[in-house]
Amino acid sequence: MSWPYFVRVTSRTIRRQRRWMSVRPKEGPDEDAQSRPKVTIQTLQALKESRVPITMLTAYDYPTAVSCSSTPSIDITLVGDSLAQVCLGYKSTTQLTLDEMIHHAKAVSRGTTHPFLVADMPFGSYSGSMDDAVNNAVRMVRESQIEAVKLEGGEEIADLVRRLTSIGIPVMAHIGLMPQRHVALSGYKVQGRNVASAKALVRTASVLEEAGAFSMVLEAVPKELGRYITEKIAVPTIGIGAGPWTNGQVLVWDDAMGTWLGHKAKFVRRFANLQIARETGVQSFANAVKDGSFPDPQRESYTIDPAEWARFMEDVAIDSDGEA
Ligand SMILES: Nc1nc(=O)c2c([nH]1)NC[C@@H]1CN(c3ccc(C(=O)N[C@@H](CCC(=O)O)C(=O)O)cc3)CN21
Ligand SMILES: CC(C)C(=O)C(=O)O
Numbered sequence: 001m002s003w004p005y006f007v008r009v010t011s012r013t014i015r016r017q018r019r020w021m022s023v024r025p026k027e028g029p030d031e032d033a034q035s036r037p038k039v040t041i042q043t044l045q046a047l048k049e050s051r052v053p054i055t056m057l058t059a060y061d062y063p064t065a066v067s068c069s070s071t072p073s074i075d076i077t078l079v080g081d082s083l084a085q086v087c088l089g090y091k092s093t094t095q096l097t098l099d100e101m102i103h104h105a106k107a108v109s110r111g112t113t114h115p116f117l118v119a120d121m122p123f124g125s126y127s128g129s130m131d132d133a134v135n136n137a138v139r140m141v142r143e144s145q146i147e148a149v150k151l152e153g154g155e156e157i158a159d160l161v162r163r164l165t166s167i168g169i170p171v172m173a174h175i176g177l178m179p180q181r182h183v184a185l186s187g188y189k190v191q192g193r194n195v196a197s198a199k200a201l202v203r204t205a206s207v208l209e210e211a212g213a214f215s216m217v218l219e220a221v222p223k224e225l226g227r228y229i230t231e232k233i234a235v236p237t238i239g240i241g242a243g244p245w246t247n248g249q250v251l252v253w254d255d256a257m258g259t260w261l262g263h264k265a266k267f268v269r270r271f272a273n274l275q276i277a278r279e280t281g282v283q284s285f286a287n288a289v290k291d292g293s294f295p296d297p298q299r300e301s302y303t304i305d306p307a308e309w310a311r312f313m314e315d316v317a318i319d320s321d322g323e324a
């Protein structure tokens with residue numbers, strides 16, 4: 001598809017400006033954070049239409065949420081159920097409970113300023129009755145103050161998407177590789193690699209868009225299919241391992257920051273190496289204590305008025321005389 005000249009120039013300008021704004025973090029408290037315009041569903045739709053890439057990162061606690069809010073270039077913070085593996089040490093996302101998700105989403109919510117805040121509904125929390133699924137989504141919104149829920153699934157979740165959307169809970173759909181179904185799918189495998197499954201995914205995307213999903217995550221699909229679905233549906237697509245032509249990109253925090261030491265999927269790029277930074281910090285602390293250089297008696301310790309200390313010493317001397 002060819003876009004008019006002014007659309008390309010505008011989006012390029014916005015992109016450069018946003019890149020420039022995000023070059024280096026400011027020192028000290030982030031005073032701009034409270035005054036930035038809040039990202040809304042409308043903002044995300046406008047980013048798709050102006051072809052400015054949408055950025056989404058996961059967060060699982062207060063400090064990572066604060067970091068995701070530290071630049072206006074991040075559009076969405078996702079409390080992903082990858083929480084289960086990268087933060088809680090479970091084997092798979094299917095072990096995560098609704099209560100655990102709500103507990104972490106609350107912390108993320110307290111640290112989030114301008115980014116649009118989305119959370120995954122955990123495995124099993126939206127597969128029973130419609131009423132149970134709605135109640136669970138309402139709990140997530142009410143208790144965690146998240147703004148939208150993300151659901152993995154195909155046409156079988158369309159009625160739920162319709163229902164949640166109708167009661168004012170925006171839904172982000174998640175299609176392609178659905179980690180909550182890794183057992184049924186015989187592992188974490190790229191989806192849509194043959195005619196039949198590619199066509200099925202395109203159909204699924206359209207059905208979920210029609211049901212009211214405001215956006216869609218495409219996980220682990222061929223880049224050609226990522227582009228095709230992105231052009232076919234009107235709502236923004238956000239890819240993870242879906243190539244460069246989706247409307248946005250998402251990565252798991254620990255993959256992007258180098259704190260996940262497990263499997264590294266093909267689509268992961270490390271943008272920082274926080275594991276090395278923190279282990280260096282751990283070693284430095286231990287060294288400084290072991291060699292007696294921490295804490296410094298002048299700068300890192302408290303004092304008592306010398307006269308008060310002299311009286312204290314007299315006092316304890318009398319006490320121990322009495323005992324003797
Ligand atoms: N650290 C982390 N990053 C993630 O992206 C992530 C999680 N955890 N946990 C929940 C799910 C699981 N995810 C995964 C896990 C593995 C692959 C993976 O191994 N993919 C293979 C493709 C294999 C094939 O189809 O041949 C790869 O090598 O990329 C992909 C997504 C995505 N989510
Ligand atoms: C990787 C994203 C899309 C996700 O679902 C998660 O982190 O759980």
Ligand SMILES: [Mg+2]
Nearest residue numbers: 080081082120
């Ligand atoms: Mg997830």
